Amino acid sequence: MYGEQGTKTRIMKNLDKDPDFLDLLAAWHENKNVSPSRRAELLQRLENDERLRIELAREIEMAGLTRAVQVGEPRWLELEEKLGVSKDQGSPDFESSVMGRVSKSATPQANQTLSFPKFAWIGCAAALVFALFYLSNEKPIELGVAQVIRLEGEDHGHHQNQFLKKGEEFTIEQGLVEMAFRDTGVHLVGTGPLKMTLISNDRVFLNEGEIKLVVPPQGIGFVVDTLERKFVDLGTSFVVQANDEGSQVLVLEGEIAVGARNDKPSQLMGKGAMANFDRDGKMDLRSEKHSGVPELSVPPMVQTASSLNGKIFGIAKGSEPIPSSKDEIQEKSITKRFLSLVKSGFKNTKGLENFIQGRPLRYTGIAGSYNHFPKNVSLGSYPEIHGWMAWYQGKVKAPEPGRYRFWGYADNNLLVSINGKPVFEGSRWDSHLRNDLKVFRNNHPSFPCLNSRAGFARGKWITIGDEPVQIDLLFGERSQNLTSGILLIEKEGTSYEKTYWGQPKWPLFLTELPQEKQLVELDELRIHMEENIQGSFSVSNDSVWKVVKGT
Amino acid sequence: MSNFNPDEIIQDVLAGDKDKFRTLVREYGLLVRGYLASRVYHLEDAEDLAQDSFLIAFSKLSSYEIGTNFRAWLLSIAKYQLSNHWRKSSRRANTMDKFRHDIAGAIQPEMVKASDEMKQNQINKLLHCISELPDRTRHLIRAGLDGVRMETLAEEMNLKPNAIYQLRHRAHIVLRKCMENKEPKPAS
Numbered sequence: 024m025y026g027e028q029g030t031k032t033r034i035m036k037n038l039d040k041d042p043d044f045l046d047l048l049a050a051w052h053e054n055k056n057v058s059p060s061r062r063a064e065l066l067q068r069l070e071n072d073e074r075l076r077i078e079l080a081r082e083i084e085m086a087g088l089t090r091a092v093q094v095g096e097p098r099w100l101e102l103e104e105k106l107g108v109s110k111d112q113g114s115p116d117f118e119s120s121v122m123g124r125v126s127k128s129a130t131p132q133a134n135q136t137l138s139f140p141k142f143a144w145i146g147c148a149a150a151l152v153f154a155l156f157y158l159s160n161e162k163p164i165e166l167g168v169a170q171v172i173r174l175e176g177e178d179h180g181h182h183q184n185q186f187l188k189k190g191e192e193f194t195i196e197q198g199l200v201e202m203a204f205r206d207t208g209v210h211l212v213g214t215g216p217l218k219m220t221l222i223s224n225d226r227v228f229l230n231e232g233e234i235k236l237v238v239p240p241q242g243i244g245f246v247v248d249t250l251e252r253k254f255v256d257l258g259t260s261f262v263v264q265a266n267d268e269g270s271q272v273l274v275l276e277g278e279i280a281v282g283a284r285n286d287k288p289s290q291l292m293g294k295g296a297m298a299n300f301d302r303d304g305k306m307d308l309r310s311e312k313h314s315g316v317p318e319l320s321v322p323p324m325v326q327t328a329s330s331l332n333g334k335i336f337g338i339a340k341g342s343e344p345i346p347s348s349k350d351e352i353q354e355k356s357i358t359k360r361f362l363s364l365v366k367s368g369f370k371n372t373k374g375l376e377n378f379i380q381g382r383p384l385r386y387t388g389i390a391g392s393y394n395h396f397p398k399n400v401s402l403g404s405y406p407e408i409h410g411w412m413a414w415y416q417g418k419v420k421a422p423e424p425g426r427y428r429f430w431g432y433a434d435n436n437l438l439v440s441i442n443g444k445p446v447f448e449g450s451r452w453d454s455h456l457r458n459d460l461k462v463f464r465n466n467h468p469s470f471p472c473l474n475s476r477a478g479f480a481r482g483k484w485i486t487i488g489d490e491p492v493q494i495d496l497l498f499g500e501r502s503q504n505l506t507s508g509i510l511l512i513e514k515e516g517t518s519y520e521k522t523y524w525g526q527p528k529w530p531l532f533l534t535e536l537p538q539e540k541q542l543v544e545l546d547e548l549r550i551h552m553e554e555n556i557q558g559s560f561s562v563s564n565d566s567v568w569k570v571v572k573g574t
Numbered sequence: 575m576s577n578f579n580p581d582e583i584i585q586d587v588l589a590g591d592k593d594k595f596r597t598l599v600r601e602y603g604l605l606v607r608g609y610l611a612s613r614v615y616h617l618e619d620a621e622d623l624a625q626d627s628f629l630i631a632f633s634k635l636s637s638y639e640i641g642t643n644f645r646a647w648l649l650s651i652a653k654y655q656l657s658n659h660w661r662k663s664s665r666r667a668n669t670m671d672k673f674r675h676d677i678a679g680a681i682q683p684e685m686v687k688a689s690d691e692m693k694q695n696q697i698n699k700l701l702h703c704i705s706e707l708p709d710r711t712r713h714l715i716r717a718g719l720d721g722v723r724m725e726t727l728a729e730e731m732n733l734k735p736n737a738i739y740q741l742r743h744r745a746h747i748v749l750r751k752c753m754e755n756k757e758p759k760p761a762s
Contacts, residue, residue: 039740040740045736045740048739049735049739050670050673055670065677070680076683079684080684081684083685084608084689085749086612086742087611087612088604088692089700089715089746090612090617091607092604092608092697092700099624099625101629102625102628105629105632106596
């Protein structure tokens, strides 16, 4: 009864209980370790037993087919390039017929835009089979490689909380998607038009569009493929963009390795680096070692009775030993010296007495880079390694009573206090203001903000009445001079214009309207953010918090 | 599917309509990928080899003799790619890799027969047949794709590892029978 007769399958009784057969399968499929004597024994049996050979061959053949049929569409880029753009948009194909046959209830895949339109039936039909599996199983065992956390924009056939499967193509025409990868914890924010394939839980292929990734330690090694390059994350946050002309990468934090498609050694790119890759593989490294965020010029800072005034502090040169280790830099940073001031409701100024100061400050908003700010405001011979801090204070009146909340981020320090109580903290992860004060904060990775891997931070709603409130605002650098920041304000119930990827353009927190020159620079900054980082803001006279004269 | 005539398509491709080659990829893609996936340990390698096979087939299409067996011609390219792959990988092969090669050598005629007996229209029924498996069995078939080791799967399903192979073998027999016998239900 064993063996082949015609093309019909013969069920081989008891072979699936044969230990030799099972050991051979384990060795074949799982590389299961088998002793030398056992290996010889199994090979001997194979040589002598035709029935075993036939059934093993059939088993292996079938396992290969089931692997191939379920794995989804392969990325055959070389073949695709060789054949050029497909014009094959034929009539009902096998994909449709499988869908029809398999189930009436399953949801077909929308936006079928694969380059092999008909060949893509493999991926779609496989997805369908497993969609059925999930539908019919109370406790799904396989949850896909990523989950959609947020989806904004017109209906594109996807939905929030949707699990995306290995090999699945994800396409949106416009709007924004935020997803998290299982196991690796990688956070991806993409903006439409977007077309990408989720190859696995640690790899995506970006055909078109722009994605920002925030990669936690367990996700190090996450790969973004484009036609031109392979970007391997080394613990960081970065943005990749792909279109017909090539691809582009911007490193927001940390470091990535950029690999070519021809086995040449990878190239490392660090924070602030941006590079373009054209279709011929040429690389154009546009900037390096700084965030690329524009730095606004410093307007005249004549303090008046109706301006929010402040001071900038540094540690006097030679007054303290220069820290020699990272831990010491953190410990001796000027930020830490401000903790007692904040905790006292901005009353205890004793710790500030030994600091040197620059010229008096007049608040004109916080937006952009501040790399040269200390020098521009005459904070003279301060050792950069200790950092600097600006402190603005005064009594301000909200444009109208209501509930407000702050949005923003600074690399390194940003804190807003109302009536002596911190209401917003948007500092970098290693800031003392963040780690020691534990002010309520929500991060929004879907709203990219400067070089923040966590996106915009926001505080709680605060209720502001008719009466002026005391505001204290800290902004500064922990160490060295690569500083950036932005501070915005939102009023509850106000409808703000949104970017096309869905971020409301909250207004800059201002206490007076900027001068014409500064308005132009702010607009340039906004354009830079929208084009390069995908963050945004607005400037509005209606949102200005006026200073109560004489405070 | 039974009326599919590759020769007509090949003539069109050779006449300059290279887009038509996609039709061949669609028709024979699973055959080639399945053939390679059953013989190569890592699925990614199988996919790369399958693409290479089609690339070679495309560039050498003029050497195919119209009227002969395109499927066999294509599989011979895949076999050549596979033997190249084995030759290259044998340099870094460990003991168990070599054992797998020995097994492959011992059952080579049966492997050829097994792939030959798998008719194109049967392959196209496979997805449908998988969808008709019971949930637990479908999960078993699926698990190998996601890199879940048999030991892990056995623990998850509260079975001994050998029982997993038994169940999978039985599932494959059911699938083969389904592919041979069952006509797909008409779309409704």
